[in-house]
Amino acid sequence: MCTTCGCGDTTLVPVELHEKILAGNDRVATHNREHFAAAGVLALNVMGSPGAGKTALLEATAKASGGRWRLGAVSGDLATDNDARRLSKAGIPSKAITTGQGCHLDAGLVHDALHGFPWKELDVFFIENVGNLVCPAVYDLGQAANVVALSVTEGEDKPLKYPVMFKGADLVLLTKCDLLPHLDVDVEQILDGLRRVMPRPEVIRLSARTGEGMDAWVRWLEARRAGLSRGKGTALHVHTHEHPHVHAHAHEHRHADGTVHAHEHGHEHAHGHLHAPGSEGDHAHGGADHAHATGSGHEHGH
Numbered sequence: 360m361c362t363t364c365g366c367g368d369t370t371l372v373p374v375e376l377h378e379k380i381l382a383g384n385d386r387v388a389t390h391n392r393e394h395f396a397a398a399g400v401l402a403l404n405v406m407g408s409p410g411a412g413k414t415a416l417l418e419a420t421a422k423a424s425g426g427r428w429r430l431g432a433v434s435g436d437l438a439t440d441n442d443a444r445r446l447s448k449a450g451i452p453s454k455a456i457t458t459g460q461g462c463h464l465d466a467g468l469v470h471d472a473l474h475g476f477p478w479k480e481l482d483v484f485f486i487e488n489v490g491n492l493v494c495p496a497v498y499d500l501g502q503a504a505n506v507v508a509l510s511v512t513e514g515e516d517k518p519l520k521y522p523v524m525f526k527g528a529d530l531v532l533l534t535k536c537d538l539l540p541h542l543d544v545d546v547e548q549i550l551d552g553l554r555r556v557m558p559r560p561e562v563i564r565l566s567a568r569t570g571e572g573m574d575a576w577v578r579w580l581e582a583r584r585a586g587l588s589r590g591k592g593t594a595l596h597v598h599t600h601e602h603p604h605v606h607a608h609a610h611e612h613r614h615a616d617g618t619v620h621a622h623e624h625g626h627e628h629a630h631g632h633l634h635a636p637g638s639e640g641d642h643a644h645g646g647a648d649h650a651h652a653t654g655s656g657h658e659h660g661h
Contacts, residue, residue: 384498387466391501394473395484401580401587402484404500406524407508408517409490412534412567414442416508416576417485418449419567423577428482428584433472435464435489442487451485452477463494466501483580492517496524504529504583511535511544518552525556530563530579537566 379385395402407413414434421430432453434442440455447453454476456468469486478484486502488495496505507528509517512535518525525531531553539546546564554560563579565572 381498384466387470388499388501391466391470391473392503395501395503396587398479399587400478400481400484401584402486402500402502403583404486404488404495404502404505405508406488406492406495406505406528407490407534408492408510408513411490411508411510411513413487413490413508414445415567416532416534416565417446417451417487419570419573420576420580421446421450423570423573424580428580429480430483430485431476431478431481432485432487433464433469433476434487435468437461437489446487458489462489462491463498464488464500465498469500482584492521492524496521496527503587507531508534509549511539511542511546511549515545515548516552518549518556522556525553526558528557530561531557532572532576533562533564535566535568536564536571537569 391402405413405417417430417432424430430451432443432446432451433456434440434446434453435456435458436442437458437460440457443453443455454472456464456472458464458468461468464486486500488500505528507524507530509531511533533546533549550560550562553562563572563575565576567573
């Protein structure tokens, strides 16, 4: 033992390592991000538990978007190409990434999957991650934004039990809302949990089966696409915003289309909003019609 670890060998000198464990992954992620940005492709990391409805969401997205965008995807799973085949059948050219025993995708796997795949011709590129609420949150893939699918069937405490996943989310899609009449679930408790762990909570309640909330989701994508067009040719980075000084009170804007914006106000921080044309929001401030997309656009100081 001592001969291998060095504790008994006075000729071995301990060296302090400063490079992050994920530094190699981050370098490839930056490379991916530069490629996506230069090509004007909106890349989204879609995460969630097994059975949260990620694949069903993307199938419904192809239908709800009405052909306005060229969509594509890679779909990660430990085994089978079932999800990739489902997406291809729905009109989203897709490629499977099978990890074997890996519980998440990494930037290298995504980069390798791009070879032989016409990703440069796309407008929106979905990276459907392996079903997991832990590991995928840690690995940057080169995406422009993180989207988490959270099913109402998973329980009210998931945001509090898996805070790292939701802390890094730009948007949470509360899926399978058509099942709410049949469940003993308190949606307000889920939203409260998201407010506690997300720096800038943004939630859309939807159902891929009935179409509820899909218009709001498409508007969110439209806003992200608009922001990408303005920044085309430059690398986009995903930021986690920390608000160290937060007041104890919070309020929430609820849109008629199901979008919920829950805001906690802190000292000297700003919220960025993108306005998507044609969206229908029920706001108290004059009834303005707009949709919010986190992290881009002009800023409103609070």
